Amino acid sequence: xxxCRSDPGADDAFEVCRLVAxxxxxxxxxxxxxGFAIGLQExxxxxxxxxxxxxxxxxxxxxxxxxxxxxxxxxxxxxxxxFDAFWLGRRVRSRxxxxxxxxxxxxPSLKSLQHRPDESTGGDAATDQIPSAGDAPATDxxxxxxxxxxxxxxxxxxxxxxxxxPEQIEQAHAAAARLARILRTxxxxxxxxxxxxxxxxxxxxxxxxxxxxxxxxxxxxxxxxAKPLRLVVLLDASGSxxxxxxxxxxxxHGVLDEFREAEAFLFHTRxxxxxxxxxxxxxxxxxxxxxxMAQGAGGGTRIGESLQTFNRWHAARVLHSRSCxxxxxxxxxxxDAGLLASEMAALARRCxxxxxxNPMLGWPGYAPEAAGIKAALPHVDLxxxxxxxxxxxxxxxxxxxx
Amino acid sequence: MNDRGQIAQALSAAGYxxxxxxxxxxxxxxxxxxxxxxxxxxxxGKTEVAKALAALHATELIRLQxxxxxxxxxxLYEWNYQRQLxxxxxxxxxxxxxxxxxxxxxxxxxxxxxxAAIRRATPPVLLIDEIDRADDEFExxxxxxxxxxxxxxxxxGTIKATSIPHVVLTSNxxxxxxxxxxxxxLYHYVDYPDVDREARIILARIEGIGTALSLQIARxxxxxxxxxxxxxPGVAETLDWAAALVGLGVHDLHEAPETVHDTLMCLxxxxxxxxxxxxxxxxxxxxxxx
Numbered sequence: 001x002x003x004c005r006s007d008p009g010a011d012d013a014f015e016v017c018r019l020v021a022x023x024x025x026x027x028x029x030x031x032x033x034x035g036f037a038i039g040l041q042e043x044x045x046x047x048x049x050x051x052x053x054x055x056x057x058x059x060x061x062x063x064x065x066x067x068x069x070x071x072x073x074x075x076x077x078x079x080x081x082x083f084d085a086f087w088l089g090r091r092v093r094s095r096x097x098x099x100x101x102x103x104x105x106x107x108p109s110l111k112s113l114q115h116r117p118d119e120s121t122g123g124d125a126a127t128d129q130i131p132s133a134g135d136a137p138a139t140d141x142x143x144x145x146x147x148x149x150x151x152x153x154x155x156x157x158x159x160x161x162x163x164x165x166p167e168q169i170e171q172a173h174a175a176a177a178r179l180a181r182i183l184r185t186x187x188x189x190x191x192x193x194x195x196x197x198x199x200x201x202x203x204x205x206x207x208x209x210x211x212x213x214x215x216x217x218x219x220x221x222x223x224x225x226a227k228p229l230r231l232v233v234l235l236d237a238s239g240s241x242x243x244x245x246x247x248x249x250x251x252x253h254g255v256l257d258e259f260r261e262a263e264a265f266l267f268h269t270r271x272x273x274x275x276x277x278x279x280x281x282x283x284x285x286x287x288x289x290x291x292x293m294a295q296g297a298g299g300g301t302r303i304g305e306s307l308q309t310f311n312r313w314h315a316a317r318v319l320h321s322r323s324c325x326x327x328x329x330x331x332x333x334x335x336d337a338g339l340l341a342s343e344m345a346a347l348a349r350r351c352x353x354x355x356x357x358n359p360m361l362g363w364p365g366y367a368p369e370a371a372g373i374k375a376a377l378p379h380v381d382l383x384x385x386x387x388x389x390x391x392x393x394x395x396x397x398x399x400x401x402x
Numbered sequence: 403m404n405d406r407g408q409i410a411q412a413l414s415a416a417g418y419x420x421x422x423x424x425x426x427x428x429x430x431x432x433x434x435x436x437x438x439x440x441x442x443x444x445x446x447g448k449t450e451v452a453k454a455l456a457a458l459h460a461t462e463l464i465r466l467q468x469x470x471x472x473x474x475x476x477x478l479y480e481w482n483y484q485r486q487l488x489x490x491x492x493x494x495x496x497x498x499x500x501x502x503x504x505x506x507x508x509x510x511x512x513x514x515x516x517x518a519a520i521r522r523a524t525p526p527v528l529l530i531d532e533i534d535r536a537d538d539e540f541e542x543x544x545x546x547x548x549x550x551x552x553x554x555x556x557x558x559g560t561i562k563a564t565s566i567p568h569v570v571l572t573s574n575x576x577x578x579x580x581x582x583x584x585x586x587x588l589y590h591y592v593d594y595p596d597v598d599r600e601a602r603i604i605l606a607r608i609e610g611i612g613t614a615l616s617l618q619i620a621r622x623x624x625x626x627x628x629x630x631x632x633x634x635p636g637v638a639e640t641l642d643w644a645a646a647l648v649g650l651g652v653h654d655l656h657e658a659p660e661t662v663h664d665t666l667m668c669l670x671x672x673x674x675x676x677x678x679x680x681x682x683x684x685x686x687x688x689x690x691x692x
Contacts, residue, residue, distance in 0.1 A: 037581050037584065048433065049433070060426060063422065067426060067427045067438075067590055068434070071581065072589070075589070076589065213490065316576060317576060320576070346632070
């Protein structure tokens with residue numbers, strides 16, 4: 001009797017093992033899709049965890065796998081939701097889903113981009129989020145006048161909002177990317193030239209001169225390690241800035257590509273960390289990805305609240321004493337200007353310099369009268385116009401001084 | 403010892419009140435032989451975990467404090483150059499080969515924490531504190547050591563680990579760690595404890611404190627953490643404050659609101675936070691605690 005029962009039992013057990021292994025693989029795939037870094041070693045360890053009796057209690061299994069498979073706070077916070085959704089069939093919280101769609105390649109627009117490679121010239125169209133139609137009448141005249149001048153000079157002085165021709169915009173984007181690269185190389189060279197030993201390293205000197213019987217012939221100095229400048233860019237992507245967002249996104253993309261240490265954030269009514277999305281090599285695709293993030297949910301710009309989020313959650317990790325924060329915004333604060341002032345003060349304490357680029361400063365007859373910008377100005381080290389390539393280039397000597 | 407209930411009990415006997423997830427992490431450390439990476443705000447007791455773990459295994463705690471510019475000679479090993487030189491001077495005229503063999507022997511080797519950790523008879527707890535303060539290069543080097551557990555010293559040869567230490571890494575998140583290191587480790591985010599656990603921590607750590615007072619303190623600290631502060635007080639600050647209150651002879655927070663307000667400096671560590679906490683605010687928060 002025991003004989004005839006044990007056989008199907010073993011078969012069942014084997015079948016269960018196979019199913020569990022399959023489900024586990026599926027779970028790991030889900031996690032990978034959500035941006036978890038999981039390798040083969042983790043997969044086999046996860047199986048070992050399941051085999052060691054943790055399966056008996058779902059709560060235990062959840063926390064055991066959580067420790068094993070998360071690698072950072074963001075993973076840690078999302079794990080429970082994903083676990084419940086996969087194993088217990090509960091609905092995943094919307095936050096996980098949105099993060100998922102932003103980080104992996106599942107956003108509808110990215111997919112559509114991948115599915116029409118024949119329209120690769122359409123990539124340009126994707127980059128210029130600049131609504132140009134409304135601006136057309138204003139530019140016709142200026143373009144006509146500049147026709148005879150050298151092409152490059154012409155472009156350098158033209159306000160970005162007056163660029164309507166897609167080809168011209170593409171050139172401006174390329175110039176912005178090139179500019180970011182120039183900034184990077186000059187900064188590095190200056191750093192290296194400054195390196196010089198300033199203090200004698202006694203231990204190493206003795207070590208290095210053992211071959212001379214300890215007579216210090218060759219001296220070893222300590223060198224100050226020159227740390228690269230870190231640039232943190234906060235870009236206002238609200239409606240009032242939409243004419244400039246495209247070019248600045250391209251500039252930021254170039255900066256992130258070339259600087260060893262750089263971080264980028266977008267804000268409108270809330271703050272989004274976009275460094276990862278920006279690390280996409282293909283500029284057009286990175287910009288497309290970002291323009292989705294840049295579309296604000298509602299109208300208005302909450303600079304103060306966005307800065308508060310930044311100070312609270314990102315500043316400790318992103319900023320150190322050799323950081324320069326570059327805020328690109330027109331300062332049209334729709335929230336509380338008092339909050340903006342206090343958050344700017346907090347930010348100023350944390351970093352070396354704050355550069356505020358305001359494209360509108362280049363407009364004739366513009367004065368920084370908006371409540372937001374008035375509140376922020378006392379804490380800003382450099383307040384500059386950045387409405388043309390020329391004015392962007394003028395920043396370089398300032399950044400090199402840091 | 404693989405049951406997490408047992409582990410939690412053993413930890414609390416060692417003076418660390420762990421939540422269930424941390425107990426799981428520690429049992430997984432033994433099961434999978436992986437290092438444990440602890441992240442969290444300053445002052446939530448990350449370093450304490452390692453100390454409690456050492457007490458749990460009744461073994462030695464070897465600590466490597468990371469800082470910017472930390473290099474191999476400070477972390478792994480270094481030759482004792484001065485003694486080597488003295489030996490050369492003392493044995494002048496002898497066979498060069500024997501002198502060389504002599505001065506590159508164990509006797510002249512200075513053990514630094516990482517080497518010490520892999521050469522113990524019983525596996526110690528190796529605490530690599532604030533790994534985010536070390537440079538990227540050191541992180542890469544550490545990664546290699548943590549996977550192979552062997553060190554090669556050119557003059558001596560390869561030293562293999564006699565025992566694999568229990569490795570605990572902590573990070574304050576001042577720098578993003580590499581994915582490779584994160585993947586290698588178990589991850590645990592240490593959060594501020596809830597009221598109940600914090601009260602138990604106070605009870606375990608402060609001598610001569612009553613259950614009622616520790617619960618009041620834990621509740622008040624939790625409401626203070628919810629305020630918009632520049633620097634949120636950690637568990638270490640709570641313990642300081644509790645010790646201060648006990649030292650001043652307070653038995654009930656409501657009986658001594660002025661003392662409570664005056665001793666808040668134990669919790670609030672910036673001028674801004676201190677200035678914002680006017681006596682009325684302290685009184686209001688005290689009222690919420692009940």
